[in-house]
Each structure stands twice: as structure tokens, then as C-alpha cells.
Amino acid sequence: MAGLTESLRNIWKIEELRKRILYTLGILIIYRIGAYVTLPGVDAGVLAQVNAASTSNDIFGFINLFVGGAWAQAGIFALGIMPYITASIIIQLLGAVVPYFQKLQREGEEGRRKITQLTRYGTVGITALQSIGYAINLQYGATGQAVVIGPVFFMISTVIVLTSGTMFVMWLGERITENGIGNGISLIIMIGIVATFPSALMNEFQLKVVAEGGNLFIFLVEIALFILVTAGVVLLTQGMRRIPVQYAKRVVGRKVYGGTTQYLPLRVNAAGVMPIIFAQSIMFIPPILSSFFPNSGFMQGVGEWFNPTGVGYSILFFFICVFFTYFYTAIAVNPKDMADTMKRQGGFIPGIRPGKQTSEFIDNILTRITLPGAIFLGLVAILPVFAQRAGVTQGFAMFFGGTSLLIMVGVALDTLQQIESHLLMRHYDGFMKSGRVRGRRM
16 A cells, blocks of 8 residues: 555656646536536437436447447537547458558558548548438437437438437547547547446446345355456466577677566457457447437347347447457567567577478467467357346446456556556556556557
8 A cells, every 4th residue: 555655646746747737627627517518409308217217238238338428418529538439449340351442551650641541531421421310319319308309400410410429539649649649549438438437327326225125145146256256357467478589699799688588478368448349330330320210120129139248239249349459460470570570580489490480389389278268258258248137226336247357357457557658668667566557559
């Protein structure tokens, strides 16, 4: 505890780090305020009454979790940053099959700028389409009585406001990444999830303990399991396989260099939280499309099949998570580049020839250690469904593993890692004196 207090004091002593943290907090506060600004043409009082009388045990309730309640409140940031994530997924998938995008990925900084620009254009198009579905859902769904202006004007204004809101949120995320601390997009997703955690925990406590016939023991068991799953996610995030790399001696003049053994860290979950975000964004698409056709039985059936509480949803979600874990690992970790770098620096893995054999060896090791990580990631992703079936309330079950917990742990560790780096660069002790906090980037 004393070490943590000292680290917090050291953070405040470093002017640059202090400014970055305060800047990040200020941007996140602006984002949270936007969640409570209601769309033009919506009666906030009537909307609150409708939401109080209904339950959000469907895909829209799940989306509402990611945007910190802005979806249910018809806020100007109701779509959050998810359209940007969806556009990023599409661009990355195109990079695997379309030569033009493959060429952009190889062009360095200039190629990255073009890809970023294309992602922004894609975000505008996806947000506009989702805004139409959201407006239709507001007008003709259970909240229709809260819309107090004409349908045509409401549709136009909603598309404009929601699209502008998402682009503004994307801009806020970029500002955090450049001038703040941590990954801005990741922090915006996390803060939306964290915002609903206190109320979910309180509702669970009210139901299990305060309500008539409540049982404190059951509530404590749930908290213990929650902590256990969180610890498992932390281990998944930081687990790795270390491969020894021997560097041969080199004589330059009268000095001898090398002759040391270092270790190449290969993470069990090299993809971080991106696979589950990718998978979740894809699972969002069918229900949102079904909202375009509220009177179509077929489309409503498709949307119901993608209900997060359904068995079919869980099975599909699990396999998509496993697939994207391998897919994103292949993008994030390039064994050939690792082998070439070691060869240039005079390093080699004992018993393995430098070059192609080293690349194949690293690829085989990475494939083997990724499998258990991918399976565990998929199981954690669908754990909330089982928690809900066991009697945990829908709101708290979303944090009982799943996307929510993975994102919170991953982003928190990544942010702590960046703070740790600032402290160590200025010769201060970090949060962990025995070693650096190893976070994951999104």
C-alpha cells in the first residue's frame, strides 16, 4: 500500500505525466457528458419512463453497455465508437485479400495515413447506415411515444447528429492517443463499460441481499467468482513463452561484444483484446440490420437468433473469437521479421539455423501457445451467458467475464504500462518494483 501511495506521489511530481493524465480525464468527462445529451426531437422524460418499465435483455442492451447507457438514453453518442471499430475490421480484412490494401500496408507511414483516411470514410458510411436503423427503432419500437416531431425531419436530424457524434468521439480518441496517456479508442470503450458497473453491482446486491429472503452468502460467492475470473483474465493477458536467443561474440578493435543470452517473449494471447472486439462488432451487425425491418418476421427472427442470451449466439461467438485470435496474431506478430532481425544482430536460437528455420520454429511455437489462449478467450467471452443462466442479473453478468471484463483488464494494464514507462524513464519506482506491468495494446 505504501508503494502504491509513493507511486501516485511520483506521478504528480512529473509535470508532463500529470498533464497527460489530467488531459485524458478531461476528454473522458466530455465523452460521458455527451451520453446524457438527448437527440433533438426526443422527449427525455417519456423515454426515461419507457426504459424504466422495460428490460434490455437483448442485443441492444448489450450495445448500451458499450456506450455507457447512451443507447437507451438516445444520447448524441448513442453509437459510440463501435462504427469506427467495424470500419477498422473491414479495412484489415481487405488487407488480407485485396492487393491494393496489401500494398498500402507495405508503404510505411504514408500507407498508414491512407488506411487511416479510408477507415474514417468507412466510419462515416457505417455510422450513417446504423443511424437510420437506430432512428427507425426509436420511432417504431417501444420508445416510439418519446419521439415528438415528424418522422422525416427526425430521421434526417438523427442521422446527422449521430454521425457527427461518432466522428467527434473518434476525434476525442485520437487526441487522447496523441496528447494523453493510453490508447484513446480503447479508453473510450472502457469508460463506457465502467460507467455502468456501479449500478450493476448495486442492483445485484439489492436482489441477492436486501430483497426479502436475500442471501449474503450467494452474493459473496458471486464476488469471489468474479475476482477469480478477473485473475484468470490477467494471467491470460500477461502469460508468455520465453525462447532463449544466443548472441555470438563479436570483436571490434579491442572490444568484445555479445556472447550473452536474451529471451524472445511470445505471448499466449498476442492479439490482446482485439479478437473479442472484432467478434463482437460482427455479431452486432445482424441485429442492427434487423432493426431496419421492424415489420419483417424473417428479419426479426434473424435478430432474435443473435440475442446474446441464446445458445446459438454463444456457439458462434466462441468460434469467431478463436478465429480472430489467430487472425490478429498473424497480423500483430511476424515470425519472418523476428528471424531476420535476430540474424542481422548476430543472434540465433540454440539448435535452430538462422533464417527460414528460425522463422518456422517461431511460427510453430506461436501456433501451439495461441491455441489454449484462443480457447480460454472464447470461453471467457461466453461466460456471461452461463452466469445469467445461473441466476446472476443480466447487468452484472455482462461483467462476469466476457467482452466487458477483457476490455477493462486489457486497457487498464496497457495504461498502467505507459504510466510505468514514464516513471522508470525518470528513475522513479513504478507500480511493480519487481518488474514492469505488462499491458496489451488494442
